Amino acid sequence: MRHxxxxxxLKRTAAHRRSLLANLVCSLVEHGRIRTTLAKAKAVRPVAEKMVTLGKRGDLHARRQAVAFLRHKSIVKELFDNVAPxxxxxxxxxxxxxxxxxxASDSAEMAIIEWVDLAAIKAPKEEAAPAAAEESKD
Structure with a gap:
């Protein structure tokens, strides 16, 4: 029994699985939604939600924990500045x-995992892009 x-x-070693989940969370934070297999989407959901919880805490220790797992400071900055608020x-x-x-190729169940508040997360990026374009014109 599986108690x-x-x-x-996911048929991977522990280190490979940890890297896979970290990369999937980084892609989710960066793009807002990702297309992957259903098994990977179900596996990445709790990890992504824990990262958002760290972002909502917002203190230095939470930021260091997120960097330790995700290994990309720019992604952690986006997580704490856009996704968590x-x-x-x-x-x-x-x-x-x-x-x-x-x-089609192997009949694997596919799924999209995305943020529920995707419009609110993408809005700060879109506001920053025109401002950056105006500054480059000057």
């Missing part, structure tokens, strides 16, 4: 998984 066996191993009033459930059906 207390919650971790989905957009989810400040939400008490969990920051991500949404939408099933897409089967992939």
């Amino acid at each position: 207390s066996r919650k971790v989905s191993k 957009a989810n400040a009033d939400r008490q969990g459930g920051y991500t949404r998984i939408t099933k897409l059906g089967q992939r």
Whole structure:
């Protein structure tokens, strides 16, 4: 029986699985939504939600914990500056998984994982882009 066996191993070693999940969370923070297999989406959801919780805490220790896991300071900055404030009033459930059906090549179940407040997260990026374009014209 599989009592207390919650971790989905994804047929990888522990180090490989940790790197895979860190990379998927980085892509999710960077792009707002990613298309992956259903198993990987279900595995990355709790990790992404823990990173948002660290971002909502916002203190130095939480930032260092996020950098230790994600290994990209720019992604952690975006997580703490854009994603976490957009989810400040939400008490969990920051991500949404939408099933897409089967992939043509190997019939793997595909899914999209995205932030629930995707519009609020993308708004600060869009405001910053025109301001940067105006500064480059001068």
